[in-house]
Amino acid sequence: MIYCYDGSWHGLLSVIFESFRLRAPATQIIPTDLFQPGFFETPVTVSTDDELAKRVLKGVRKKSGKAGTDLIYQCFLSEQAGIELKIYHFVRIAMASSEDVLHNYRDDTILQLHKIKKMIGREVHRMHAFVRFQETKDGMLVALINPDFNVLPLSGKHFVDRYPALHWLIYDTRRHYGWHYDQHQSRFITLSEKQHDYLSVNLLTELETDYQTLWQTYFKKTDIPERRNMKLHLQHVPKRYWKYLVEKWD
Amino acid sequence: MNNRTQEKLEILADAAKYDVSCSSSGSKRKNTKDGLGNATGMGICHTYTQDGRCVSLLKILLTNHCIFDCAYCVSRRSNDVKRAAFTVQEVVDLTINFYKRNYIEGLFLSSGIFKDVDYTMERLVRIAKKLRLEHKFNGYIHLKAIPGASDELIHEAGLYADRLSVNLEIPSEMSLKKVAPEKDYASAFKPMNYLTETIQGHKEEKKTIRSTPNFAPGGQSTQLVIGATPENDKHILELADGLYQDQKLKRVYYSGYIPISDDQRLPALRAAPLQRENRLYQADWLLRFYGFKVSEIVDEENPHLDPELDPKMGYALRHPEHFPIDINKADYEWILRIPGVGVKSAKKIIKARRFGRLRMEHLKKIGVIWKRAKYFLISADRDFIHLGFNPKVIRQEILYNGKPKKDPNQLDLFGNPLAPIPLIATTPQIKSV
Known part of the structure; x- marks a missing residue:
């Protein structure tokens, strides 16, 4: 059975619930807007139902704990083609088994999910490391990001813990939404204008460029030329992140 | 900020870079509601130098003026380099502004010795204190505990810093005497042992009295310079193992000697012994995370680590049984x-x-x-x-x-x-x- 859903997390969980209810195993789960009609099968379109989604999560938590629900949610954020079926597979065997299958690395799909989660974890860690804030004239700190996966929902809390007394925004320019924090609460926002990859200098405080220059100086001076190892450098700081790294700008 | 700060940063970052430690982990400092930063869980490398070292902290010297003349050090008295000194406020401003832009996890502050040891140590402590109390800074602070500083100052440093370090630098006292005649092991071990005791004491006390203040929650570390003096790997690993066992150090760093001077007291090296340094780190990992004993990694017959094979492979091949x-x-x-x-x-x-x-x-x-x-x-x-x-x-x-x-x-x-x-x-x- 082919299932279509709205592309949201709860949408996918609703599909999984529905496939259990209909006793009709999924052969394909795909966001409606990506579905290309074939000749043989008509898809079942499942509408998102938060209550049903929560029941699926509750079921997974019962079998595999928070680690289980974290695993499938984080893998979902990878936006990989076909990730839906892998998550579906996990929920199915988790429900069917009498013991916790979370660490059954002999199962290929479960091992793959763990690998994807690790990849996501790495990207989240890179966001914690590579986000660079710039201070605007009105005292807000703004950072632009463009992560490989949709990791903003997993990355913001770190900064809430760190900068509770500051006003800041982290904006994903590829997915057009940001995490905004105003010293009291966090919320996701989307700017009306499409955001470019760079912030205009007109927006920034004068001190901003001073500190950027100082940081570039520091970066240059802390280098030890006798030990140069560009291969290692690139491994740690892949080029695709450079456009947001102040120290790599010049 | 002005050009002068820029120039000082150039000089004092350059002089601090041979201290290889840049770890920001191992502490557990939580933020407060109105504070800035935290130092919980694992450290974060915000960028990497072109030699592949992690940049986690703003690592600078307060000053590179120094009354000592240690052959292995760029800032030694007899070396003809540009000298500079930061003011307390400059270091505080740099730290806060770098931190809130997410460039760094915190500050690593070391210094050349100007006037005398206590005078220098007092300045380091004052910066940490100002960051913590006036700016409610809860990010990571690593301070040098300078050999010869008074117990009171070392103690105060521990109250504000996450980690303290005393660098032994030269892996044996005999060699140290040759390259740094003004220094000895006793004066380096004194603050180290004081820290070991106080850190343990605070930990014990904290178990029963929760309000006990933090004292260097990230522990202490040290650095050994490799290849400047003739000690073999067995000697170095035994020294490191002793520091882990007795002084309860969190980390021993190994820094392949980079020929930074033509000082007559040191051998002329063509290049830094980076491969040896790498093998020592691998051996160090075996000691700390893999349950190996030093004697299983090196012994009388093989006092040096095999440059071709990692020490774990070396062990396996020596022990087919x-x-x-x-x-x-x-x-x-x-x-x-x-x-x-x-x-x-x-x-x-x-x-x-x-x-x-x-x-x-x-x-x-x-x-x-x-x-x-x-x-x-x-x-x-x-x-x-x-x-x-x-x-x-x-x-x-x-x-x-x-x-x-x-x-x-x-x-x-x-x-x-x-x-x-x-x-x-x-x-x-x-x-x-």
């Missing part, structure tokens, strides 16, 4: 001793084998480096005992097979199969404790 290890039955400690199996793979193996016997395909997917591990283990599908275990043969296999084709040394292999291939040295990642 312990191998192969049955991956489906052996205890965790023994699985950890298989070359090509790391801490994470070993833990996964223990968990996964509950679901059924593991075969080669499982191990590969779990992350075991098969081309290294295959000689040393038995999995469900193959019994390697029948292949025989000849350390010499395995050594040849590992060193000369499976090399990338583009290796410029490959041609030599046909002429002389025993020719050692220079390995590419990599600086280990200095990130976690």
